[in-house]
Amino acid sequence: MAVNLALIPHFLQAGWSVEYIGSETGIEKQLISALGKVNYYAIKTGKLRRYFDWQNLKDPFKVVKGAYQAYRYIRANKPDVVFSKGGFVSVPVVLGAWLNKVPVIIHESDITPGLANKLCIPFASRICTTFPETGAHLKTDKTVYVGALIRPELKDGRARKGKDFCSFKEADKPVLLVMGGSLGSKTINRNLRESLAELGQTYNIVHLCGKGQLDASINNPAYRQYEYINEQLPDVLAMTDMVISRAGANSIFEFLSLRKPMLLIPLTQNQSRGDQLLNAESFRKSGFCEVLLEEQLTALTLTAAIHQLFHGRMRYIDNMNDHQQEDAAGAVVGLIFQIAR
Known part of the structure; x- marks a missing residue:
């Protein structure tokens, strides 16, 4: 799409x-x-x-x-x-x-x-x-x-507009964008929400959880959830410091063009033909991302991987800056x- x-x-x-x-x-x-x-x-x-x-x-x-x-x-x-x-x-x-x-x-x-x-x-x-x-x-x-x-409008986003859209109470925290595809990912959603108490102390979290997967019971001032975002997506990306995502090629190349450090959680071999595993490994070898396999995904491993990505974010950004975009x-x-x- x-x-x-x-x-x-x-x-x-x-x-x-x-x-x-x-x-x-x-x-x-x-x-x-x-x-x-x-x-x-x-x-x-x-x-x-x-x-x-x-x-x-x-x-x-x-x-x-x-x-x-x-x-x-x-x-x-x-x-x-x-x-x-x-x-x-x-x-x-x-x-x-x-x-x-x-x-x-x-x-x-x-x-x-x-x-x-x-x-x-x-x-x-x-x-x-x-x-x-x-x-x-x-x-x-x-x-x-x-x-x-790459959709050209993604590069026209304004971080200030993204912050106004999300209205986080502590606006100066680093921003983590989490997305599991247009239909969302129940596994990613569940483990992220189990990690909110700890992650919310350090990050503001924007969660694109997929159609029908909102959880109205969550009340965390550092957490915003949406089924998906269309018009506001460039602004949200502009304010984002890190991305957690599946490893669909279109999305990860867009994050690469915007120089956003990534934690990729590719679909497993049982869920797909294995294409996302190959995409994620290609990006990992290039130094653009960290990879967390879904078989290893828990609230604890997700939290640890996010912290590791954040502390090493400048290394990933430097590698992405060296990438030549066709x-x-x-x-x-x-x-x-x-x-x-």
């Missing part, structure tokens, strides 16, 4: 008509509506699971229906090009574009391709990658290394212009 939000303004400014095909139940529609001038079209989608679930029996039919919906929508609107970020909603869209002979450009954020992108790659004209080593896993000459796409947005926009022509 972050990649799409980073790219769409470029095309709106260039006078393009932008249409967005997304899921019926996700938060994409709310985020896209904030951009204005982008029509949102919802289709049926099925999740591509690597584990047994009774929904696996139903979801192939949803994918087929979604592909038909996408095919009809693309045929009616006749786009010049389709850009796909990946994820389970992308499969019917890419199929619909291919059936209409519309060129497709795919973006892969992680070191190894996700299942959805693996299914879509045969139908794509180009595959853009965030990590240079991804090309070795794809084994196709359609790969183009572009680097990380103009990934310019590369992808140029490629889309080229393919569209």
